[in-house]
Amino acid sequence: xxxxxxxxxxxxxxxxxxxxxxxxxxxxxxxxxxxxxxxxxxxxxxxxxxxxxxxxxxxxxxxxxxxxxxxxxxxxxxxxxxxxxxxxxxxxxxxxxxxxxxxxxxxxxxxxxxxxxxxxxxxxxxxxxxxxxxxxxxxxxxxxxxxxxxxxxxxxxxxxxxxxxxxxxxxxxxxxxxxxxxxxxxxxxxxxxxxxxxxxxxxxxxxxxxxxxxxxxxxxxxxxxxxxxxxxxxxxxxxxxxxxxxxxxxxxxxxxxxxxxxxxxxxxxxxxxxxxxxxxxxxxxxxxxxxxxxxxxxxxxxxxxxxxxxxxxxxxxxxxxxxxxxxxxxxxxxxxxxxxxxxxxxxxxxxxxxxxxxxxxxxxxxxxxxxxxxxxxxxxxxxxxxxxxxxxxxxxxxxxxxxxxxxxxxxxxxxxxxxxxxxxxxxxxxxxxxxxxxxxxxxxxxxxx
Amino acid sequence: xxxxxxxxxxxxxxxxxxxxxxxxxxxxxxxxxxxxxxxxxxxxxxxxxxxxxxxxxxxxxxxxxxxxxxxxxxxxxxxxxxxxxxxxxxxxxxxxxxxxxxxxxxxxxxxxxxxxxxxxxxxxxxxxxxxxxxxxxxxxxxxxxxxxxxxxxxxxxxxxxxxxxxxxxxxxxxxxxxxxxxxxxxxxxxxxxxxxxxxxxxxxxxxxxxxxxxxxxxxxxxxxxxxxxxxxxxxxxxxxxxxxxxxxxxxxxxxxxxxxxxxxxxxxxxxxxxxxxxxxxxxxxxxxxxxxxxxxxxxxxxxxxxxxxxxxxxxxxxxxxxxxxxxxxxxxxxxxxxxxxxxxxxxxxxxxxxxxxxxxxxxxxxxxxxxxxxxxxxxxxxxxxxxxxxxxxxxxxxxxxxxxxxxxxxxxxxxxxxxxxxxxxxxxxxxxxxxxxxxxxxxxxxxxxxxxxxxxxxxxxxxxxxxxxxxxxxxxxxxxxxxxxxxxxxxxxxxxxxxxxxxxxxxxxxxx
Numbered sequence: 001x002x003x004x005x006x007x008x009x010x011x012x013x014x015x016x017x018x019x020x021x022x023x024x025x026x027x028x029x030x031x032x033x034x035x036x037x038x039x040x041x042x043x044x045x046x047x048x049x050x051x052x053x054x055x056x057x058x059x060x061x062x063x064x065x066x067x068x069x070x071x072x073x074x075x076x077x078x079x080x081x082x083x084x085x086x087x088x089x090x091x092x093x094x095x096x097x098x099x100x101x102x103x104x105x106x107x108x109x110x111x112x113x114x115x116x117x118x119x120x121x122x123x124x125x126x127x128x129x130x131x132x133x134x135x136x137x138x139x140x141x142x143x144x145x146x147x148x149x150x151x152x153x154x155x156x157x158x159x160x161x162x163x164x165x166x167x168x169x170x171x172x173x174x175x176x177x178x179x180x181x182x183x184x185x186x187x188x189x190x191x192x193x194x195x196x197x198x199x200x201x202x203x204x205x206x207x208x209x210x211x212x213x214x215x216x217x218x219x220x221x222x223x224x225x226x227x228x229x230x231x232x233x234x235x236x237x238x239x240x241x242x243x244x245x246x247x248x249x250x251x252x253x254x255x256x257x258x259x260x261x262x263x264x265x266x267x268x269x270x271x272x273x274x275x276x277x278x279x280x281x282x283x284x285x286x287x288x289x290x291x292x293x294x295x296x297x298x299x300x301x302x303x304x305x306x307x308x309x310x311x312x313x314x315x316x317x318x319x320x321x322x323x324x325x326x327x328x329x330x331x332x333x334x335x336x337x338x339x340x341x342x343x344x345x346x347x348x349x350x351x352x353x354x355x356x357x358x359x360x361x362x363x364x365x366x367x368x369x370x371x372x373x374x375x376x377x378x379x380x381x382x383x384x385x386x387x388x389x390x391x392x393x394x395x396x397x398x399x400x401x402x403x404x405x406x407x408x409x410x411x412x413x414x415x416x417x418x419x420x421x422x423x424x425x426x427x428x429x430x431x432x433x434x435x436x437x438x439x440x441x442x443x444x445x446x447x448x449x
Numbered sequence: 450x451x452x453x454x455x456x457x458x459x460x461x462x463x464x465x466x467x468x469x470x471x472x473x474x475x476x477x478x479x480x481x482x483x484x485x486x487x488x489x490x491x492x493x494x495x496x497x498x499x500x501x502x503x504x505x506x507x508x509x510x511x512x513x514x515x516x517x518x519x520x521x522x523x524x525x526x527x528x529x530x531x532x533x534x535x536x537x538x539x540x541x542x543x544x545x546x547x548x549x550x551x552x553x554x555x556x557x558x559x560x561x562x563x564x565x566x567x568x569x570x571x572x573x574x575x576x577x578x579x580x581x582x583x584x585x586x587x588x589x590x591x592x593x594x595x596x597x598x599x600x601x602x603x604x605x606x607x608x609x610x611x612x613x614x615x616x617x618x619x620x621x622x623x624x625x626x627x628x629x630x631x632x633x634x635x636x637x638x639x640x641x642x643x644x645x646x647x648x649x650x651x652x653x654x655x656x657x658x659x660x661x662x663x664x665x666x667x668x669x670x671x672x673x674x675x676x677x678x679x680x681x682x683x684x685x686x687x688x689x690x691x692x693x694x695x696x697x698x699x700x701x702x703x704x705x706x707x708x709x710x711x712x713x714x715x716x717x718x719x720x721x722x723x724x725x726x727x728x729x730x731x732x733x734x735x736x737x738x739x740x741x742x743x744x745x746x747x748x749x750x751x752x753x754x755x756x757x758x759x760x761x762x763x764x765x766x767x768x769x770x771x772x773x774x775x776x777x778x779x780x781x782x783x784x785x786x787x788x789x790x791x792x793x794x795x796x797x798x799x800x801x802x803x804x805x806x807x808x809x810x811x812x813x814x815x816x817x818x819x820x821x822x823x824x825x826x827x828x829x830x831x832x833x834x835x836x837x838x839x840x841x842x843x844x845x846x847x848x849x850x851x852x853x854x855x856x857x858x859x860x861x862x863x864x865x866x867x868x869x870x871x872x873x874x875x876x877x878x879x880x881x882x883x884x885x886x887x888x889x890x891x892x893x894x895x896x897x898x899x900x901x902x903x904x905x906x907x908x909x910x911x912x913x914x915x916x917x918x919x920x921x922x923x924x925x926x927x928x929x930x931x932x933x934x935x936x937x938x939x940x941x942x943x944x945x946x947x948x949x950x951x952x953x954x955x956x957x958x959x960x961x
Contacts, residue, residue, distance in 0.1 A: 026780075028788040028830045061689040061785065082831050083786045123787025152666035189693045194739035325670050349738070377672060378692030380681070401671025 030080040033057065033122055037074040037090045037115060037130045046102045048113075050074040053092040053132070060085040060119060060379045081122070085191075088117040089394055090130050091427060112425035114393030118203050118385050119190050135390040135426040139169035140178065140332055141370045143246055143422060144446060146277070146407035146438035147322035148398045150256075155275035155405065159268075159299040160256040161322050162279055162440055165332060166246040166410070168422050173241050175283075176234025179312065179339065180249065181226035182322070183329035183371075184347065184360045185386030193384070199348035204384035210348035216362065221388050224331060224368070225347075225360040228320070229312035229339055232284055239283075244419035248440045251320040252299055253285035253306035262298035263289055275405050277440050284309050286320035294318055312339055313361050323374070324402040329386045331371040333363060365391060372428050374408070377401035394429025407438035412449050420447055473504045474911040474920040474960040478860050480815060480848060481760065481769045481803055488720055488758045488771075490546045491709070493595045493606025493636040494647030495720045496537075497544060498711030505536030508958030516950030518901075518930055521892040521943075522567070522576075524583070525558035531587075536961070542597040549590050556583040561889050565616040565626030565657055569825070572684045572781050572791040573699070573732045573746055575661050575691060578676040578888060581620030588613045595638065602641050606649070608634035621668045622679040622695075628657040632703060645711040651726060653703030660696040683746065683783060684791035686832025686877070686885045694734060698742055701730040705752075721757040728752070728779075750779035750793070766804050773799040786831060795825040803846065811853070817846035819866070825897075833881040834890060838873035838897040842866050858922075860909040868901040870936065882941065891942035898936030899946065904929050911960070920960040928952040 037053050038044065053070035061084050070076040070090070092113040099111045113132035120128060143166035149158035165180075167173045186193065186206050193204040201207045201220060208219040216223065232239060232247075241247055254260045257273035270276055279285075280303060287308040288296045293316065300319040302308065322328050344359035371391035376382050377399060385395060398406035411433050413423040423431045439446040476482045489499040510533070515526040531552035538545050560580040564571065588611075595606040612630040617623065636649030661679050663669035668677035670692060681691040705726035712719040728750040733742035753776045760769040774796070781791040803817035821842040828835045844866025851859040875894045877886055906929075911922030930950040938945055 024789070024792075026782070026789040027792075028783070028786045028790045061683075061687075083788070084831075085785055121785070121787075123785075148671075154667075157666075188737035191694065191743070191745075192734055192737045194736040194741055194743075196741070197739065376670070376692060378670060378690045380689045380694045381670065381692030400673040402669065403667045404671050404673045 028083055031083050031122055032125045033078040033081055034127045035076045035088060035090070035130050036127070037070050037076065037132055039113065040131050040133045043113070043132070043134065048092070048094055048102065050092065053090050055088070055090045057081070057086045057088045060087060060382065063379050083123045085119050085121055088120060088128070088130060089427070089429065090115045090132060091425065091430060092132055093425070112427070114389060114425065114427045116385070116389055116393050133389050136369065139167065139173055139369070141166050141168045141410060141422055141424050142330060142332060142372045144407050144409040144435070144438070145322065145330060145372060145374065147324060147326065147328060147374060148402050148404050148406050149324040150275040150405045151272065151403050154270065154272040155403065156256040156270050157403070158321055158324050159252050159297070159319070160276045160279060161320065162248055162250040162277070162282060162438070163330060164246050164248050164440065164442070166422060167241040167243050168424060170243050170419070172243065174234070174237050175232045175239040175241050175247055176236050178232045178332060178334055179229060180330065180332045181229040181363060183331060183386050184225045184227040185329065186384050187327040188383060189381050190384055197349070205386060206348050208345065208348060211345040212351060212353055214345055223362045223364055224371070224387065224391070225345065226313065226363050227315050227360050228317055229361055230286060230309040231312055233307065233310050246442050247283040248279070248442070249309065250279040250282035250285045250306070252301060253279050253282040253303040254301060255280040260301060263296065263301055264298040266298065268299055277438055279440055282306050282440065288314060288317070288319055315358055326374040326376045326397045327383055328374045329371065330374070331363070331368045331391065333367040333369055335367040339363065372396065372432070391426070393427040396428040396432035398434050405437045407435045408432045409435050409446065409448055412447050473506065474858065474922060476501070476504060477506060477958070477960065478858055478909060478911060479850065481767060481805060484769065484771060485758065485760065490593060491722055492647055492649065492707065493593060493604060494638045494645040494709035495711050495722070496546060496593055496606070497595055497604060497638060497640055498645045498713050498720065501537055502539040502544070503537065505534070505961040506958055507534040508956050510954055510956035512952070512954040514950065514952040516930070517948040518932055518946045518950040520896045520946065521560065521889050522562040523559070524556035527554060527556040529554035544595045546593040548592065552587040554585045554587070559583050563624035563626065563661065565614055565628045565659070570750055570777065570779055570793045570795070572682065572748060574682050575624060575659060576680050576682050577622050577678060579620060579622070581618045583616060583618045585614065585616045602639055604638040604640060606636040606638055606647065621663045621665050621677055622661045623664065625660045625662070626657065628655065630655045634707070636709070643712055643714050647709040649707045649709065651703060651705030651707065655701040655703070657699040659699065661691070662695065680884065682885065684781065684832060685827040685829035685836060686834035686881070686883060686890065687790055687829050688883070688885050696735060698733045698735065699730060701728050703728055716762045717760070719757065719759045722755070724754045726752040745784050747782040748779060750777060752777045762807060765807050767807055769803045771801045773797070790830050792828045793826070795823070798822045811851060813850040815848040815850070819844045819846065832883065832885070833878055834886065835876040836890060836894065838894065839871040840868050840897065841871055842868040857910065857912040857914070862907045864905040866903045867933070868903060870898045870900060873898050887941045888943050891939040892944040892946060895936040895938050895942065896946040899932040900934040902931045902933050916959060922958055924956045924958070926954045
């Protein structure tokens, strides 16, 4: 047994050495983050102070958020946060009086400055800068977007989608010739983008400067690129929208809670009507059944009592289909120009253009009245932000995700003489909430605080 | 018909090639012999030290288990059917061992893990709360070959272990996992007289594809159905909802070294093995529209093991003592967090003593004492979860062997044991409790801090009457676990291990 004894000694020594306490210097440790907020060049000279700037960071793994307020010099410090990937945003509201006094302008509403940084990797103590910008505050605003659709097995899937445009001003506006468009962007999950391919911005969004035949200055910041563009028809004053009133634009203006006959003559039904909505009283609908270059969905049935919008650019879509995962963006704009004449570009990853290559209308930001960036619900699935900060500094999404019957809806800012003024700070993350079930009624039930 | 013959021959290859004319069932029947047989195939040195030169078996085994006394990451019910062959033979200067096993298994009500091959140390895996039915296919092939070099004392040997495993289920979210695993372990052996000593190295590779998909669109990507949400676990508490990040590639490399020693004389045998193995695992996501992958984490696992098997014939008894000590420690490296977030360690120590009279009578007995000491620690730094539990499991064993006049043999064995929790702790601040805590960690802690009674019983019968001139036999084995006291139950825990757990197996074997 002496061999056994010797081997036991050796084994004990080896295992003893192996089990010695290891140096844990590599362990994850809390880190500090200092964000320096500053106005962009256009607004830096007005003398606004930074003290009321709220700064929020969101961990993209745990969804945990941290909030703080900037100091007078614009510095916001998070002394101890978990390392990881973070979205960061800063918001500063300047009262109308202060803004008018310092800029000489004559605005009626408070002016909000926003800045964002998307998916920043923080693995050590870090210092970052964040630029505050302000965008156009719309008179027309997008009030509600129902993109998630309803249950694929018991509801209407995505054929019951709609969105709502609201007159947030105190004067009657006309919807005639109001354009709306879906914004193309890179739908890949941010963490899955191969930057070495060379046609993405650092954020992971397309670098439109790399598009074939691109000649525009600032193609990533001065324009958005629209995959579908539609226009509300009218003679100029045919479709008035009174202050505090709205219009509903339906993908298919049918009562989706009841059976209806599809374009192929077959009945379209839902098992659970409570999951979907009645869009038969929508103000406008997107009807593509008369388009020659596509094969429209059977569910895209024309409702003769609802006005059809004019198709400007459809890009082979089979109906107005908002991405039910939230990989979309919606803008409304007005222009005296004809968008059909604006340049069109392929996405930068399309380097060999053919007759079948999809191209997208380049829409100048200066015409855009309002834009809402949508985003995936699940943080790990988030894709690069597709709208520039001047159009929408933060994105929104429904908490239950796709096919949940939920819609995103703009929050109420205040009520003036019975007219609801919706929150519009150019940051959909702050401006929007959600409805547990989309509501096209325009009634009080479709407003949230 | 030809292809069936080829298939049959292929599956039986280890047994057919290594068949011997003398019966071998006793080597599998008697526990001490079986233990020795299992030990000698661990290395070239131990294989060479054995006087077993020809031996083969082939068998089919059916196993089923069910019960609520389990962790949340184990199935409520499971069944498996496997076919296996193994054998030892000597061909000139070669001594060979080979094994093949094919196993098909089904698990019901398995939740909170979508691992292809269950592994408690592994921090990175997909998981969902929805329980469902799993199907797994597992092929293992292995072998060990020794060859005598010119001269008298030196031998070279090499072991080979191959495994291919698939796992899938038919309930959303649906994992599809394919694992390929290969280990090669060359060894140089010096054998002189009664002693053999070998030094070996180990190299291995593993590749695993993980993909999670949904059939029902309502469950996909949204959060309306919490039990259908697919999570990516990244430690022991740190996790994220995986969403579109629904596939990953796992690649591991293994390196290791081992020392093997054997001493054999007419009354005493001693075999030992000291081994080290390191797993270097890399986890990647495929990039969109790209041929490249992105590394998001690594996991390193060190495994130190020492074992011995000693037996002695003395004063009319054969004594056998087996000991195994295994220590594992590992840590991850999370790219997103920029450091080590997860640390794992475990140790186990097993002692098993049996005594059997050296008797030629038709009835023989065997008695044994055994004990297991086990500790496991898992620490997640970001999620502030620290699990540490220890238990000891002493047991006794009694076996009766009966040899009939027609050479049939019967074995009846019973082994009661009790699992006693020792110092254990689970530390998690209430603010850090999350879906992992409630659904996985708390139930696991309850399970491992329970006092458990365990009884193992088996009956085995071998005969030459089933197949003419071939020894064959059947065996029934049962393992029953019953909590005697329930462990610590935390508020919010979604699963409490309770009642009992029964594991039954039936097998039929032929021996060449």
